[in-house]
Amino acid sequence: MRIEVRVTPKASRDLIKKETEILKVYLTKPACEGLANARLIELLSDYLKVKKYQIKIIRGHKTRSKLIEVNV
Numbered sequence: 001m002r003i004e005v006r007v008t009p010k011a012s013r014d015l016i017k018k019e020t021e022i023l024k025v026y027l028t029k030p031a032c033e034g035l036a037n038a039r040l041i042e043l044l045s046d047y048l049k050v051k052k053y054q055i056k057i058i059r060g061h062k063t064r065s066k067l068i069e070v071n072v
Helices: 033-050
Strands: 002-008 015-019 022-026 055-059 065-072
Touching: 015 033, 022 033, 022 055, 033 055, 033 065
Parallel strands: 002 022
Antiparallel strands: 002 065, 015 022, 055 065
């Protein structure tokens, strides 16, 4: 399964919002040294109820728009 995600780093709290076809994810971690990407994977694993190793960022490692693949 593939999911389009729009990330907002350095937000006041961690939050996931479902909007039509895209998930909007607000992260408290900054977008440096992969901190925001690591926190994104943690939040998505809790939200989707899968293990962290089942989630992979396919596109957008350094951008706010990401394509995520979830192996279930």
